[in-house]
Amino acid sequence: MEELSAAVRAAADDGLRVKAVGTGHSFTAAAATDGVLIRPQLLTGIRNIDREAGTVTVEAGTPLKRLNLALAREGLSLTNMGDIMEQTVSGATSTGTHGTGRESASISAQIKGLELVTADGSVLTCSDKGTAEERAVFAAARIGLGALGVITAITFAVEPIFLLTAREEPMTFDRVTSDFDALYAENEHFEFYWFPHTGNCNTKRNNRSAGPEAPVSRFSSFLEDELLSNGLFQAVNSLGRAVPSTIPSIAKISSRALSARTYTDIPYKVFTSPRRVRFVEMEYAVPRAALVETLRELKSMVDRSNLRISFPVEVRTAPADDITLSTASGRESAYIAVHMYKGTPYQAYFTAAERIFTAHEGRPHWGKVHTRDADYFSTVYPRFGEFTKLRDRLDPDRLFANDYLRRVIGD
Numbered sequence: 001m002e003e004l005s006a007a008v009r010a011a012a013d014d015g016l017r018v019k020a021v022g023t024g025h026s027f028t029a030a031a032a033t034d035g036v037l038i039r040p041q042l043l044t045g046i047r048n049i050d051r052e053a054g055t056v057t058v059e060a061g062t063p064l065k066r067l068n069l070a071l072a073r074e075g076l077s078l079t080n081m082g083d084i085m086e087q088t089v090s091g092a093t094s095t096g097t098h099g100t101g102r103e104s105a106s107i108s109a110q111i112k113g114l115e116l117v118t119a120d121g122s123v124l125t126c127s128d129k130g131t132a133e134e135r136a137v138f139a140a141a142r143i144g145l146g147a148l149g150v151i152t153a154i155t156f157a158v159e160p161i162f163l164l165t166a167r168e169e170p171m172t173f174d175r176v177t178s179d180f181d182a183l184y185a186e187n188e189h190f191e192f193y194w195f196p197h198t199g200n201c202n203t204k205r206n207n208r209s210a211g212p213e214a215p216v217s218r219f220s221s222f223l224e225d226e227l228l229s230n231g232l233f234q235a236v237n238s239l240g241r242a243v244p245s246t247i248p249s250i251a252k253i254s255s256r257a258l259s260a261r262t263y264t265d266i267p268y269k270v271f272t273s274p275r276r277v278r279f280v281e282m283e284y285a286v287p288r289a290a291l292v293e294t295l296r297e298l299k300s301m302v303d304r305s306n307l308r309i310s311f312p313v314e315v316r317t318a319p320a321d322d323i324t325l326s327t328a329s330g331r332e333s334a335y336i337a338v339h340m341y342k343g344t345p346y347q348a349y350f351t352a353a354e355r356i357f358t359a360h361e362g363r364p365h366w367g368k369v370h371t372r373d374a375d376y377f378s379t380v381y382p383r384f385g386e387f388t389k390l391r392d393r394l395d396p397d398r399l400f401a402n403d404y405l406r407r408v409i410g411d
């Protein structure tokens, strides 16, 4: 900690900017700097587990997978998480990484306390208790975009480990969109993938269960998760990149390749899965009530265009939360994520999709591709000014600035 404070002070004295990086999984240049880069490798591990309070405090550079494994060994778990667990806890939460949930929100919303080194080198701790200033920092720094300081430790709410039953089932686009409200309301975690150029979706419903544990069989895991979702999917995407005209036919086949299956396992094994096929992604949160209309507009845009898209569109939800710049801040949200296989031109697709998302007051994921700037954000985030005023107080000289922050929150 002293070393980190000293590094921050030394950089300030030398007129250099400072940026902490996680595992570099963001699709934006959120962690880029021309100054001092703080890497997370030596800031890892669990500091403390408080069973009575139901919390765990971890060093900021701890990878989520290490946290999940350590918690499981202790009979504990986070409540909700995203699709993968490669990221660091601080990198994931700084951009608002989320999974899907009806009541349970993003990983950032599971934070109970934060410790960070601010621009003057001092260590600031905050939670929803304490002074008004500490509460203001807590409201913003859970999704701080790296703008408020270098996070050194995070305290998460945890609960006794539980089982989730996952039901994966193909469904038509028409049925998912017409039944969306019921599918959302009946499940603790509902999500689906729509395959462009088809009327097909894969749905996934995760609900808590009394057990018994019934993990995905090794054969199904190999066939569906390794071969179809990674190995074959990679080959099919490479073919599509080389010969785009094959994509619609391939999409029709691959959207039918995965069959229905049900399994029961501990949370991180149900929520997360290996993602080995490389892609570029844009994701927007829209008000949940606008999801179906937004998605239908996206589908008709794709149908009318000559775009060729080999990657499914992912749809998830989140309840409203109280974090200043959370994509779900103060509003029930649905996320729509569009992807393009790495190396395929994505601008035309993303530009057209972004036009649709922004017409529904969409808020882009802070770590994924988007073209919005501070002027836009001040219109879609009612508490935007709260964040920038706090930044003025904590980092008046913009020690933690970079080009990305200049664009999204201003100078």
Ligand SMILES: Cc1cc2nc3c(=O)[nH]c(=O)nc-3n(C[C@H](O)[C@H](O)[C@H](O)COP(=O)(O)OP(=O)(O)OC[C@H]3O[C@@H](n4cnc5c(N)ncnc54)[C@H](O)[C@@H]3O)c2cc1C
Pocket (backbone or CB within 6 Å): 019, 020, 021, 022, 023, 024, 025, 026, 027, 030, 031, 060, 061, 082, 083, 084, 086, 087, 088, 089, 090, 091, 092, 093, 094, 095, 096, 097, 098, 099, 145, 146, 147, 149, 150, 151, 152, 275, 365, 367, 368
């Ligand atoms: C394959 C893949 C799957 C993904 N799945 C999901 C998903 O399911 N849901 C979702 O919401 N997102 C998802 N993402 C996006 C990803 O979770 C975010 O981009 C996340 O921020 C990456 O974490 P990281 O550790 O790599 O951080 P980086 O990308 O390295 O950094 C992200 C930000 O955090 C800041 N930061 C890092 N450490 C600190 C620190 N100690 N103090 C202050 N600021 C810090 C950086 O400065 C930067 O602004 C996915 C990305 C990929 C590539």
